[in-house]
Amino acid sequence: LDEEEQATWRAWLAMTARLQAHLNQRLQRDAGLTLADYDVLVPLSEAPDSRLRMFALADRLAWERSRLSHQLSRMQRRGLVAREDCEDDRRGAYVVLTGAGRTAIEQAAPAHVEAVRSLVFDGLDPTQMEALRSFSATVLRRLDAASQS
Amino acid sequence: LDEEEQATWRAWLAMTARLQAHLNQRLQRDAGLTLADYDVLVPLSEAPDSRLRMFALADRLAWERSRLSHQLSRMQRRGLVAREDCEDDRRGAYVVLTGAGRTAIEQAAPAHVEAVRSLVFDGLDPTQMEALRSFSATVLRRLDAASQS
DNA sequence: CAAGATTGATAGATCAATCTTA
DNA sequence: TAAGATTGATCTATCAATCTTG
Numbered sequence: 001l002d003e004e005e006q007a008t009w010r011a012w013l014a015m016t017a018r019l020q021a022h023l024n025q026r027l028q029r030d031a032g033l034t035l036a037d038y039d040v041l042v043p044l045s046e047a048p049d050s051r052l053r054m055f056a057l058a059d060r061l062a063w064e065r066s067r068l069s070h071q072l073s074r075m076q077r078r079g080l081v082a083r084e085d086c087e088d089d090r091r092g093a094y095v096v097l098t099g100a101g102r103t104a105i106e107q108a109a110p111a112h113v114e115a116v117r118s119l120v121f122d123g124l125d126p127t128q129m130e131a132l133r134s135f136s137a138t139v140l141r142r143l144d145a146a147s148q149s
Numbered sequence: 150l151d152e153e154e155q156a157t158w159r160a161w162l163a164m165t166a167r168l169q170a171h172l173n174q175r176l177q178r179d180a181g182l183t184l185a186d187y188d189v190l191v192p193l194s195e196a197p198d199s200r201l202r203m204f205a206l207a208d209r210l211a212w213e214r215s216r217l218s219h220q221l222s223r224m225q226r227r228g229l230v231a232r233e234d235c236e237d238d239r240r241g242a243y244v245v246l247t248g249a250g251r252t253a254i255e256q257a258a259p260a261h262v263e264a265v266r267s268l269v270f271d272g273l274d275p276t277q278m279e280a281l282r283s284f285s286a287t288v289l290r291r292l293d294a295a296s297q298s
Numbered sequence: 299c300a301a302g303a304t305t306g307a308t309a310g311a312t313c314a315a316t317c318t319t320a
Numbered sequence: 321t322a323a324g325a326t327t328g329a330t331c332t333a334t335c336a337a338t339c340t341t342g
Contacts, residue, residue: 018289019288213333313328317326
């Protein structure tokens, strides 16, 4: 890495770490949710019947199964989600958003989205946004390629 | 967030999570180091006399003191760093890179840097790199502003 | 009291091993 | 045997409380 690449890389690392920490603290303070909670709640709130199969949720989050299972156990204890047996495939399980879970995500979302907008997207022109998106897509493609080999 | 912003944001989140996981696993497999170990070792290896004050290292990493303290305890157990009392300020402490620590970072760095280059920087044209850098800088500035208020 | 640093408790992430059903 | 999911062990991160010196 040349000097410019190194500076870019370090700035990017510092930014991502601080941005995640900031959003996480805000969310926790305002709504009692962590970013991980939020990540789980969003797909559930958008899913038909507020429920998803474990593997579908894990795939969508790109999480390992065991991570999701532990996370759901904690969220279940707090009443945000519930587990239900799957009738079609008796190995399987559904995760279901509870009423409390829906309330939590609906109350947390506006402030969180506003924070993301003001920190990240405000004043980002179309060119920069396209650069950001294509950059993310490119790196994701390369990660997929690297995982296969 | 409109649809395009949401897609950009989700792609970015997925990319950062997977990139960090990938780099971490690679580093761990190839060199027995975590990304956190690496982050700590780099500034130490660049510091005069291979030593830094705790607070200086914490500031540079943008880590909380307690996180750094715990991390160093683990690295100290593995022989990668040592602690030394500070004579000027008797509250203070130095962290010093050991010989084993220097060996570890020097052996780990080339493959890690190459992974970053091939996943992130390869095929990034000057315009995109400048966009990435200015984007990181802007968000960092806003985070600073948000922390103050 | 403030600054530098550490500690202990708790929550979260990762890995390997396990259990059940297809 | 493989797929869906859970568990337990271990490592890491975060928060509040503490200790010591300026």
